[in-house]
Amino acid sequence: QITLKESGPTLVKPTQTLTLTCTFSGFSLTTSGVGVGWIRQPPGKAVEWLAVIYWDEQVRYMSSVKSRVTITKDNSKKQVVLTMTHMDPVDTATYYCTKFLGMSRIDYWGQGTVVIVSS
Amino acid sequence: QSALTQPASVSGSPGQSITISCSGTSSDVGSYNLVSWYQHHPGQAPKLIIYDGSKRPSGVSNRFSGSKSANTAALTISGLQAEDEADYFCCSYSSISTWVFGGGTKVTVL
Numbered sequence: 001q002i003t004l005k006e007s008g009p010t011l012v013k014p015t016q017t018l019t020l021t022c023t024f025s026g027f028s029l030t031t032s033g034v035g036v037g038w039i040r041q042p043p044g045k046a047v048e049w050l051a052v053i054y055w056d057e058q059v060r061y062m063s064s065v066k067s068r069v070t071i072t073k074d075n076s077k078k079q080v081v082l083t084m085t086h087m088d089p090v091d092t093a094t095y096y097c098t099k100f101l102g103m104s105r106i107d108y109w110g111q112g113t114v115v116i117v118s119s
Numbered sequence: 120q121s122a123l124t125q126p127a128s129v130s131g132s133p134g135q136s137i138t139i140s141c142s143g144t145s146s147d148v149g150s151y152n153l154v155s156w157y158q159h160h161p162g163q164a165p166k167l168i169i170y171d172g173s174k175r176p177s178g179v180s181n182r183f184s185g186s187k188s189a190n191t192a193a194l195t196i197s198g199l200q201a202e203d204e205a206d207y208f209c210c211s212y213s214s215i216s217t218w219v220f221g222g223g224t225k226v227t228v229l
Contacts, residue, residue: 047208049218051144060216077206096165105155111163 004036004097004110006058012087012117022080022097022110029075030055035100036073036080040093041112048093052100053080089117122219123209124147130227136197139224140189141209147219149190153212156185156194159223160205168207169194196226203229 007092008020019080022036029036037052039047051061051071064094124142131137141154148154156169167176169185172192181202184195193210196203209221 046222047210047220049210049220062217064213103151104153105167106157106210106218107167107170107176109157109164109166 002108003041004099004108004111006095006113008095008113008115010114010116012115013119014088014117016087018082018084018087018091018115020082020084020095020097020113020115022082024078024080024097024099027099028055028119029053029073029078029080032056033102035073035102037098037100038071038080038082039096039098039106039109040091041096042090042093045093050084051082054100087117091115092117122213123211123221125207125209125221125224127222128225130229131196131199132229133199133201135199136195137199137226139194139207139209139226141192141194141211141221143192143211143219144190145216147188147190147211147213148192149221150214152187154177154185154187154192155210156183157208157210158203158205159208165208173198185215199228201228 003047004024035052035054038050041047053059053071068085073080094112096112099108152172159165168183173185181200182197208223
């Protein structure tokens, strides 16, 4: 059974750095084609892809957040970490950890974690 | 504004068929057969129901089908059931090595 679970702070102050951890099970991030990524959904708005890291260390970032975001993985811990600097109230959203299969699809999603950016 | 355009809402009676469109451009939907669709019940994790335009993952009902014409993809739900009431959103790989999503469509079963 494949599961992904997000963890991190619910409340972050503007200008602070957000660190979210995804702990997954049921698959390996060393398997060819597999990636783990982060996707967010602001309240009342569309889903938005942020970043993905693949089994071969390839990383990709959404252009509008590329200067603020870093994604890393720890295969032994089965964790992927997203770091986002200079948080702003517009970054308030539900953040989802997701499993990618190549470029084709996101085949599993976590339940999501709410992040509120407010002073 | 979303990269892919979907109707905000679609409704139908039990047993009917409904179709949700997902309009993109020649840089995403039109260039790749990499459109996926997700069903999202509030409070739950989104679920993959169609990938590569028209393929169904194991365990997904064959009442869900996907298609594509030019820059527009579509999801059809046939034999609409109460449990199909949810939000549905599309996703496509894009030529700038990213993934773009639709704004989501709320399906209501009357």
